[in-house]
Amino acid sequence: MNHVANPTGIGASVKRVEDLRFVRGKGRYTDDIRLHGETHAYIIRSPHAHAKIAKIDTSRAAAAAGVVMVITAADLAKLGGLPCGWLIHSKDGSPMKEPKHPVLAEGKVRHVGDSVAVVVAETLAAARDAAELIEVDYEPLPAVIDMSKAAAGPALHEASPNNQCFDWHIGDEAAVKDAFAKAAHVTKLELINNRLAPNAIEPRAYIADFIQATGETTLYTSNQNPHVIRLLAGAFVFQMPEHKLRVIAPDVGGGFGSKIYHYAEEAIVIWAAGQIGRPVRWTSDRSEAFISDAQGRDHKTVVELALDKDGKFIGLRADTLANVGAYLSTFASVVPTILHATLLAGNYTTPAIYCNVKAIFTNTVPVDAYRGAGRPEATYLLERVIDLAAIETKRDPAELRRINFIAPSQFPYQTPVALQYDTGNYGRTLDMALAAAKYKDFPTRRAEAKARGKLRGIGIANYIEACGIAPSAVAGALGGRAGGYESGAIRVNPTGSVTVMTGSHSHGQGHETTFAQIVSDKLGIPFDQVDVVHGDTARTPFGMGTYGSRSIAVGGSALIKAMDKIIAKGKQIAAHLLEVSDQDVVFENGAFTVAGTDRKKTIGEVAFQAYVPHNFPHDKLEPGLEEQAFYDPKNFTFPAGTYICEVEIDPDTGVTKVVDFTAADDFGRIINPMIVEGQVQGGLAQGIGQALLEHCIYGADGQLLTGSFMDYAMPRADDLPMFKISTTDTPTPCTHNPLGVKGCGEAGAIGSPVALINAVVNALSEFGVKHIDMPATPQAVWRAIQTAKSKT
Helix, strand or coil, X not given: CCCCCCCCCCCCCCCCCCHHHHHCCCCCEHHHCCCCCCEEEEEEECCCCCEEEEEEECHHHHCCCCEEEEEEHHHHCCCCCCCCCECCECCCCCECCCCCCCCCCCCEECCCCCEEEEEEECCHHHHHHHHCCCEEEEEECCCCCCHHHHHHCCCCECCECCCEEEEEEEECHHHHHHHHHHCCEEEEEEEEECCECCCCCCCCEEEEEEECCCCEEEEEECCCCHHHHHHHHHHHHCCCCHHHEXXXXXECCCCXXXXXXXXXXXXXXXXXXXXXXXXXXXXXXXXXXXXXXXXXXXXXXXXXEEEXXXXXXXXXXXXXXXXXXXXXXXXXXCCCCCCCHHHCCCCECCCCEEEEEEEEECCCCCECCCCCCCHHHHHHHHHHHHHHHHHHHCCCHHHHHHCCECCHHHXXXXXXXXXXXXXXXXXXXXXXXXXXXXXXXXXXXXXXXHHCCCEEEEEEEEEECCECCCCHHHHHHCCECCCCCEEEEEEECCCCCEEEEECCXXXXXXXXXXXXXXXXXXXXXXXHHEEEECCECCCCCCCCCCXXXXXXXXXXXXHHHHHHHHHHHHHHHHHHHHCCCHHHEEXXXXXXXXXXXXXXEEHHHHHHHHHCCCCCCCCCCCCCCEEEEEECCCCXXXXXXXXXXXXXXXXXXXXXXXXXXXXXXXCECCCCHHHHHHHHHHXXXXXXXXXXXXXXXXXXXXXXXXXXXXXXXXXCHHHCCCCEXXXXXXXXXXXXXXXXXXXXXXXXXXXXXXXXHHHHXXXXXXXXXXXXXXXXXXXXXXXXXXXXXXXX
């Protein structure tokens, strides 16, 4: 932005300033907060996946030592249900089935872990002890677990007798049918996108504090979007004026989407604190998190790809069952629809696409956004069917992709599934990845591995994602019940330092660093003189929070707009001080200068005059130097890239080792390369975890069989290679936001699972294996080998 390079500005690998407090153990998370007179809530959860509640007897618990109150659904009769933020219509035009999601189960439990009652006591131990005295008489019902059989019942909700939430579609079904009729080759694949538990390092935690004198409540929450929680809880659940609820999200230890939503426990502590006039706290333990945190993915899909004789994609058809769990979580309905099917064009020129998605209620924990949120599912089915098509048509998988790429000259490119991509260069990231992975030398490495008794495979995946969510008008037209803008405020203090107030929220992304870099670059303020405030609805402008890789693209753009206003006002003040027209004043490198001269005023001098306005144009301007802006994007941003994974498999045990992983991404303009690399690394680790290890498995009775780290395998350091991460040397900046940025937080989790599975299938190709579902555990790989051998 400035003509003089700023060593702490845009493009610099500035170390994250927030990390110093974290590595020293000085972070302040919700569970670290202690309030005078606080009490502890303990939640009684259902041991059944599906059952009627015949009776609840809380009398013994209420009389137990240390108990302050006991809460059941009857006490919360006046509260609204937890709202869903997106209305999807079925293909027949009818609205989705939207049964009430009660704060506490009303007459029926619908998943193991469903909240039934709450004990509030002086200590957590007392609350737990009293909870054991509550007697709940359940009448168990058959559990609905298999989406394919859900229509047979029993119904989870009266509003949905067949357990279907919606039957949605997108695309031109007739055009796709014609394309398949003309195809020289059709590839068909059935696949599963496995269910995942988010497992943020910090469990969810909430504290509510009710001030009787004012009738105000403060909620401390480990959440990604405090303003949205204030809106959902205040307006929809409690029907209270928003100004009576303050929401503070302090340091948050990861979220990955799972801390976007409004959970029952937030409502519970708010209500309880109001009743007893004392603070109420609740912190999840890890076992509780497995049965109460919204989970991710869980799709069953049949996908078909039609190709002409030259290998060009001419049609794509996908039919998906999407599990939404027992209730609709905040964004459950948009993930398998708008955030998924609209990305099925991928990086390619496929002219005809049709997707049908049926969302199914099951007796499992609700499903919602998890890092990538619909985009990993779209990329997985698309890049898997392309790889299978390459096998069936005997084409190199890299070259099959290349001949179908959208060319740089074709942008802006209108896809057949609603989105219009503004810019991209997919061939360049493919070339960079192939070179870094030494793709041409792979046969030599495969032969060497075979000599050692190992199976070596290589897999390629391209991805594109729509992030920077979202243009409000588009979101509204597609069923969104909120805007997609972001807010930012800039206060230049009297001595020239700057306070940034953003509606975005940081829970690991590095906002306190990257936002300060933007301000330092734009205003010429020393980096260490910029303070970033977020996470408090009383101190920040109303904003939509952090998810969907939107913070820099939308939140950063709001800050740019606010700084433009600062500069415009600063020019008028400087012009007055320098006795010239403001048209003659230019702003550069932190100073307002009279064009063509060396006469200038620094931004600090201008700010001081704004707050000590002895010599000030009062007839034109108000004192002070603080501005606010809202930015509503014109379109999504579309980062893209190529990932190449290389694995070695021990055929005797099925153990798969990732020996090499290359990532080449186009994120547009880069604010902080080091932070971008860290974001990609984290995404790759989570994607590899999904592909090799992680899987939420429910038994036929609805019991979660993988409810602890003894059974749910998380990726560890020795499961990961040294990643080769690069960003393109020919970036394609976003054309419609002032920073040219695209977003990077989810990319690694989007492209890596399918690259790894493609590599596993490639390694097993000598046995004729053409597909393996995630996770590719040693048992699954060994079985695939044995099954293939038995057929030969």
